Amino acid sequence: xxxxxxxxxxxxxxxxxxxxxxxxxxxxxxxxxxxxxxxxxxxxxxxxxxxxxxxxxxxxxxxxxxxxxxxxxxxxxxxxxxxxxxxxxxxxxxxxxxxxxxxxxxxxxx
Amino acid sequence: xxxxxxxxxxxxxxxxxxxxxxxxxxxxxxxxxxxxxxxxxxxxxxxxxxxxxxxxxxxxxxxxxxxxxxxxxxxxxxxxxxxxxxxxxxxxxxxxxxxxxxxxxxxxxxxxxxxxxxxx
Numbered sequence: 001x002x003x004x005x006x007x008x009x010x011x012x013x014x015x016x017x018x019x020x021x022x023x024x025x026x027x028x029x030x031x032x033x034x035x036x037x038x039x040x041x042x043x044x045x046x047x048x049x050x051x052x053x054x055x056x057x058x059x060x061x062x063x064x065x066x067x068x069x070x071x072x073x074x075x076x077x078x079x080x081x082x083x084x085x086x087x088x089x090x091x092x093x094x095x096x097x098x099x100x101x102x103x104x105x106x107x108x109x110x
Numbered sequence: 111x112x113x114x115x116x117x118x119x120x121x122x123x124x125x126x127x128x129x130x131x132x133x134x135x136x137x138x139x140x141x142x143x144x145x146x147x148x149x150x151x152x153x154x155x156x157x158x159x160x161x162x163x164x165x166x167x168x169x170x171x172x173x174x175x176x177x178x179x180x181x182x183x184x185x186x187x188x189x190x191x192x193x194x195x196x197x198x199x200x201x202x203x204x205x206x207x208x209x210x211x212x213x214x215x216x217x218x219x220x221x222x223x224x225x226x227x228x229x230x
Contacts (some may be wrong), residue, residue, distance in 0.1 A: 033217075039155065044205060044221045044224055045207070089203055092213060096170070098157065098169055104154035
């Protein structure tokens, strides 16, 4: 079974940088890329990062990510109050033919 | 531009059925795998089911297998989720999403606005 584990919450002050981790619980899923999603309260999920570290057009470069295989991370620099949201990592596990998402991390900008 | 618009949510009694629709515009459904997710109150995003671009492959999480069925109508460019034998624990906002990229490096790049299903 493929599992992605995220911390329930992170917080930082405006202007600072925060890192959200996404640990893989199954070595098989390490072959598949990770994407990241932002879910603002009452809105629809928004793709922030795809293919481990690529930003769709329109996503500011304050958002960056990496993937070591066993762990992926999302960095958000220059925090703004508008960044307060839930962040999810996800992957398509081709061996299971199933989507796998982390439990989400609530970002609070103090 | 790409747009996904869900409809069909509402309040339904346990054991009854509901069909959600996801109307796509700006792209052709048959060129993408299409997925359904849900978010229960106070919970995280949960992937529940998908249909491959060629309709050959489908899969779903264990808790909805045999109850939920994903399908699509290419003439209407619309995705569906037929939900039968609904349970209280199916209460959630349901999202459809487009999958782009390959199996090894794909992501869900467009999402619908969500439709609320309340089983009570």
